[in-house]
Amino acid sequence: MDLTATGLAPLHTALRRLYDEDYALFHRLFAGGRAPLQPALDTVAGLLAERGLAERDGGELRAAVRFHRLGDDLLATDHPGYTGRDRVLYLSDNESLLLARNLPDCTGRRVLDVGAGSGVQAVAARRRGAAAVTSIDISPRAVAMTRFNLALNGLPADDVHLVGLADFTAAAPFDIVVNNPPFVPVPPGTPFMTSGAGGLDGLDFVRLLVDRLPDLLHERGELHLTTLSPGGRHVSEVELLLLGLAGDRPYRLRVREVFGRPCPIAESLAPFKGHADLDAWQAELAERGYTHMHNLLIALTPAAAPAFERSVLTPAVELHPGNKGSTTWDGLHAEIRLALESAR
Ligand SMILES: C[S@@+](CC[C@H](N)C(=O)[O-])C[C@H]1O[C@@H](n2cnc3c(N)ncnc32)[C@H](O)[C@@H]1O
Known part of the structure; x- marks a missing residue:
């Protein structure tokens, strides 16, 4: 997992977009830990996978972290797994x-x-x-x-x-x-x-x-x-x-x-x-x-x-x-x- 603290603006934007446009999918991915791959996940999946924060597994995307929302902010914590x-x-x-x-x-x-x-x-x-x-x-x-x-x-x-x-x-x-x-x-x-x-x-x-x-x-x-x-x-x-x-x-x-x-x-x-x-x-x-x-x-x-x-x-x-x-x-x-x- 790459937690380097630079170059994160695109990930923040993609996560916020997913949250705002498809809350159910965001929830499924980060609270449930996996979601079926679909066009709405394309950008976020690419950005997460680059850092080992998620991986494609068959037709699914599996999250390695859980994202929470606090006000306008997003916070990663470890996945329960x-x-x-x-x-x-x-x-x-x-x-x-x-x-x-x-x-x-x-x-x-x-x-x-x-x-x-x-x-x-x-x-x-x-x-x-x-x-x-x-x-x-x-x-x-x-x-x-x-x-x-x-x-x-x-x-x-x-x-x-x-x-x-x-x-x-x-x-x-x-x-x-x-x-x-x-x-x-x-x-x-x-x-x-x-x-x-x-x-x-x-x-x-x-x-x-x-x-x-x-x-x-x-x-x-x-x-x-x-x-x-x-x-x-x-x-x-x-x-x-x-x-x-x-x-x-x-x-x-x-x-x-x-x-x-x-x-x-x-x-x-x-x-x-x-x-x-x-x-x-x-x-x-x-x-x-x-x-x-x-x-x-x-x-x-x-x-x-x-x-x-x-x-x-x-x-x-x-x-x-x-x-x-x-x-x-x-x-x-x-x-x-x-x-x-x-x-x-
Ligand atoms: C209950 S968590 C709180 C995390 C976060 N502040 C929050 O509110 O969710 C306690 C944190 O204290 C850290 N910790 C444990 N022993 C510590 C020590 N001796 N000095 C500094 N941090 C310590 C743990 O690694 C853990 O991240």
Whole structure:
């Protein structure tokens, strides 16, 4: 697959034309993964095949990537058939797209996109007027996909870096940090995608992020985060971590509980049945005070006085083709089961 981030204008035009003129065909090709070859596909098939992003197979065109639509932009992610641990995740309505759609006005501000994946947050921040967006990811495949997607949409693609969060240093702190971390609780030794594996309680990456924020975020800067977090029934661990981080500074912590309710922890661990001793795992989490799993959309922003707001939110389902959404806990657990299967 050639993800070189140059010369992509003809592909963008062809994809948009296909989308506008034959939405059903676009959907079939990129959500279903294959479509019968026909004149409407001629241009796009040629451009995709040149880069190994699709191949002709008998009378069909098979897509090797999935294209999603976000506003006027198109974003490639890995096809579900790709089983590498470095799979670049599709854009889900309850996380990636939810965060992207809820980014603040970034006009004139410097944004850090942590764990860029497909680059969806970088594209969204640019569209909200960011003066500069730096993207980092530990995965070479994600870095290539981010550069590709920025260039595909005519955006600067040179500030994308292959570096882990622990090792990243910046010349100056950022005005906005955006992150959708690997947050799935995964017991040690269980193979899982790099984009999802968050350690025993799912918080390995988030703890690192909270540690790094004082260096990376301007004192009056903002954090926008979507994550799963274990916790009690009413408050999650990540909220406590962020309240601790804000300390005495006047910050507003705005938390939205996605899916409307937290999930009892036993249900959250159930997708790992057969991969781990669920009782022992649950007991270990209970010792830490974790009885529920929360799916959260979080904004930590400067305020005149400290504030903590909590509300519930049901994610909108985006009907653009190629977008796959979880709008319930069951849907999210089904996706975790699939990820486990493909990581074997
Ligand atoms: C859940 S995906 C989010 C992708 C994208 N930002 C989005 O919103 O769809 C998490 C990303 O974090 C990256 N990642 C995992 N560990 C990392 C680390 N230590 N430093 C930087 N990125 C990391 C993964 O490779 C993956 O691309």
